[in-house]
Amino acid sequence: MAYDADGGPSDEALMVLYANGDRHAALALTQRVTPRVLAYAARMLGGDRAEAEDVAQETLLRLWRMAPEWRQGEAKVSTWAYRVATNLCIDRQRSRRRKGQLSLEDAPDLEDGAPTADQRLQDGRRMAELEAALADLPDRQRQAVVLRHIEGLTNPEIAAVMEIGVEAVESLTARGKRSLGAALAGRREALGYEDGGHAG
Amino acid sequence: MQDKELDALFDLAARHRPTPSSALMDRVLADALELQPASQPLAPPPMRKAGLLSRLAGLFGGPPVLAGVCSAALAGVALGYLDPTTMDLLTGGIAGGLTGSETLDLFPSTDFLATEG
Numbered sequence: 001m002a003y004d005a006d007g008g009p010s011d012e013a014l015m016v017l018y019a020n021g022d023r024h025a026a027l028a029l030t031q032r033v034t035p036r037v038l039a040y041a042a043r044m045l046g047g048d049r050a051e052a053e054d055v056a057q058e059t060l061l062r063l064w065r066m067a068p069e070w071r072q073g074e075a076k077v078s079t080w081a082y083r084v085a086t087n088l089c090i091d092r093q094r095s096r097r098r099k100g101q102l103s104l105e106d107a108p109d110l111e112d113g114a115p116t117a118d119q120r121l122q123d124g125r126r127m128a129e130l131e132a133a134l135a136d137l138p139d140r141q142r143q144a145v146v147l148r149h150i151e152g153l154t155n156p157e158i159a160a161v162m163e164i165g166v167e168a169v170e171s172l173t174a175r176g177k178r179s180l181g182a183a184l185a186g187r188r189e190a191l192g193y194e195d196g197g198h199a200g
Numbered sequence: 201m202q203d204k205e206l207d208a209l210f211d212l213a214a215r216h217r218p219t220p221s222s223a224l225m226d227r228v229l230a231d232a233l234e235l236q237p238a239s240q241p242l243a244p245p246p247m248r249k250a251g252l253l254s255r256l257a258g259l260f261g262g263p264p265v266l267a268g269v270c271s272a273a274l275a276g277v278a279l280g281y282l283d284p285t286t287m288d289l290l291t292g293g294i295a296g297g298l299t300g301s302e303t304l305d306l307f308p309s310t311d312f313l314a315t316e317g
Binding site: 018019020021022023026027029030031034035038039042043049052053056057060061064065067068123126127130149150151152177180181184191193 | 207
């Protein structure tokens with residue numbers, strides 16, 4: 001049986017166990033895959049949590065349905081899930097364009113890591129600005145930037161998710177990052193950055 | 201915007217990942233259990249149809265018994281129908297190197313067994 005770095009069975013091994021009726025595998029996969037997909041979908045959907053939850057549930061639903069045909073070694077579960085979630089996010093964005101400029105009320109709740117109320121407020125504002133800027137990127141650039149810089153995937157992993165070459169991934173992430181930098185340059189004050197330094 | 205500021209924003213986003221609500225986890229797990237294929241018990245290997253030889257061996261109590269019976273039958277046929285003169289084939293093989301007046305009587309007191317009728 002294949003094992004993950006943390007010593008547990010790999011996602012792919014859990015898929016086989018799930019398809020064989022192992023209820024513990026169902027629970028383990030739910031706990032592993034759902035947070036990843038939810039976080040990714042939230043970034044892709046400009047922080048819309050309700051939509052992101054729908055995308056996460058639908059992605060996992062498709063995973064369960066295709067479990068009996070799952071073949072170990074053909075694909076990684078995470079790659080497959082990111083790919084399906086991407087398609088669902090893009091479909092939703094096309095069916096309803098963004099609801100408008102995000103306001104502070106749309107900023108995600110920051111439950112930890114922000115010691116003071118001011119810090120929490122500023123982190124929330126920064127997250128809202130980042131998500132708004134991400135939402136303005138072309139779909140492929142946003143996908144590449146989120147997977148590389150927020151989800152922490154490697155370029156070959158992103159290439160597998162996006163079904164493109166590694167060089168194309170590098171180009172997308174570079175262009176996406178440049179566009180983000182340009183978009184946020186005019187929002188330095190809102191982000192809490194002072195000219196020539198970091199205020200927060 | 202400087203690269204390090206952008207990287208700090210990415211780092212902030214990576215640290216503050218939205219966590220799934222327990223309601224979402226419950227819904228996903230409910231889907232998983234509803235769609236999970238039923239556990240299949242291990243099936244015994246399919247029975248092969250027994251061949252003629254296997255069924256014959258079964259009548260005698262198994263292949264080893266059948267082999268013993270066949271060997272005994274062949275030995276009986278050989279002893280019953282072989283011409284006694286052909287016994288030389290056996291004795292000649294053993295005593296072929298003997299010459300002159302040297303004789304080898306393998307069955308000194310069993311001549312009566314070589315007579316038929």
